[in-house]
Amino acid sequence: MKAVAYKTPQPIREPGALLDVELPDPVATGRDLLVEIRAISVNPVDTKVRAGTGPAPGQDWKVLGWDASGVVRAVGPEVTLFKPGDRVWYAGSIARPGTNSELHLVDERIVGHAPATLDFAQAAALPLTTITAWEMLFDRLGIVPGKQPNPKTLLIIGASGGVGSIMTQLARRLTGLTVIGTASRPETQAWVKELGAHHVIDHGQPIAAELERIGFPTVDYIVSLTQTQAHYEQIVQAIAPQGKFGLIDDPQTLDATKLKRKSVSLHWELMFTRSLFGTEDMIAQHRLLEEVAGLVDSGLVRTTLAEHYGSINAANLTRAHALIESGKARGKIVLESWN
Numbered sequence: 001m002k003a004v005a006y007k008t009p010q011p012i013r014e015p016g017a018l019l020d021v022e023l024p025d026p027v028a029t030g031r032d033l034l035v036e037i038r039a040i041s042v043n044p045v046d047t048k049v050r051a052g053t054g055p056a057p058g059q060d061w062k063v064l065g066w067d068a069s070g071v072v073r074a075v076g077p078e079v080t081l082f083k084p085g086d087r088v089w090y091a092g093s094i095a096r097p098g099t100n101s102e103l104h105l106v107d108e109r110i111v112g113h114a115p116a117t118l119d120f121a122q123a124a125a126l127p128l129t130t131i132t133a134w135e136m137l138f139d140r141l142g143i144v145p146g147k148q149p150n151p152k153t154l155l156i157i158g159a160s161g162g163v164g165s166i167m168t169q170l171a172r173r174l175t176g177l178t179v180i181g182t183a184s185r186p187e188t189q190a191w192v193k194e195l196g197a198h199h200v201i202d203h204g205q206p207i208a209a210e211l212e213r214i215g216f217p218t219v220d221y222i223v224s225l226t227q228t229q230a231h232y233e234q235i236v237q238a239i240a241p242q243g244k245f246g247l248i249d250d251p252q253t254l255d256a257t258k259l260k261r262k263s264v265s266l267h268w269e270l271m272f273t274r275s276l277f278g279t280e281d282m283i284a285q286h287r288l289l290e291e292v293a294g295l296v297d298s299g300l301v302r303t304t305l306a307e308h309y310g311s312i313n314a315a316n317l318t319r320a321h322a323l324i325e326s327g328k329a330r331g332k333i334v335l336e337s338w339n
Helices: 044-052 120-124 127-140 162-174 186-194 207-213 228-238 273-277 284-297 314-326
Strands: 002-006 019-022 032-042 068-075 087-090 103-107 111-113 153-157 178-182 199-201 219-224 239-247 265-268 305-308 332-336
Touching: 032 120, 032 314, 044 314, 068 103, 068 120, 087 120, 087 284, 111 284, 120 305, 120 332, 127 162, 127 265, 127 284, 153 162, 153 207, 153 228, 162 178, 162 186, 178 186, 178 207, 186 199, 199 207, 207 228, 219 228, 228 239, 273 284, 314 332
Parallel strands: 153 178, 153 219, 178 199, 219 239, 239 265, 305 332
Antiparallel strands: 002 019, 032 068, 032 103, 032 332, 068 087, 087 111
C-alpha cells in the first residue's frame, strides 16, 4: 500500500521530512477495522510528533496521521459495530501507525459512522478536533448540554483553529453559555463569528482588557487551545472565582498555585487518553462520533474544512505541515485520495 512516512525526525523544510513509500498491507484482527483511507486532515499533533518522534522499535518507518474518513474493507473476528462497506470517520490512536496510508487498522470502539451529508473530505476535517472539544466541554469541564438560559460565560482562546472551530459550534449550539472566542486577524475573527461566537476579541491584546471592553470583567470557563504560557497571567486575572480552566497545548511551565486564590480547577484534555490506555469507557468515542454525525446531518454542526490541499502525498502533506507550523491556519487542512 502507498503511505507517507519518515525515518528520522527533522524540520519540515528538510527533504526527508516526509516521503512517499510502499508498505505491506495490514490485516484486521480482534476488534480492528481495516479501512480504505479516502481523506485525511492535518493537526498540530502531526507536526509535533514528526519533529520529535522516530519509528517505533523494530519499525523502519513512522507513519503519521490520525484524522480520517474512509470505507471499511474488512473486519476482525470480534467486531460487532461495523461491516465491510460502511463509511466511517475517526481520529485513531497515537500508539499505532497513522492514517497517512491507503489502508489503516483502527479499533472499532473509537470509530463512528460518517455523516451521510458530508463527503469524505468534509468528514475528515472533524473527528480529532470534535472529540477534543466535546471531551473538554462536557467531560472535563462538566458543562451540561442543554439550551436552557445559562448566565455563565465561556472564553475560547484560539477559537479559529481546528479545535476552536468546532468547540465554538458545540458550545453555541448545545449550551446556553455566552461564547467568547479569540482571534487576532480580521479573517480569523470573521470565521469565529460565522461559527457562532457571541463575541470575538483579539488575543494579540491583553485578554483581560479585551474582556472588560466588551463588558465581561471575568468569565466562568476558559479553554486555552494555543500559547497558554504566553496568556497564562491574563487567564488568571480574567477567570471568575470558582471558575474552571482547561487547556490542550504543552506549556513548558504552568504554576497552578496562581489558581488557588480563586479556587479555580485545572483540566487537561488529550483525546488519545482513552485509546492509549484502553480505558473501560473507550467506546465513549464511538458514541460521541455517532451523536455528532447526527448533529451534522441535522444541520446543527458544520464541517470545519478550510483548505483542501489535493491528493494524499508527501509534497502536499509537507505544505500542510508548514502551514500548521506557521500558526496561520484557519479551520482544518484536508487531503483526499491517493491519485
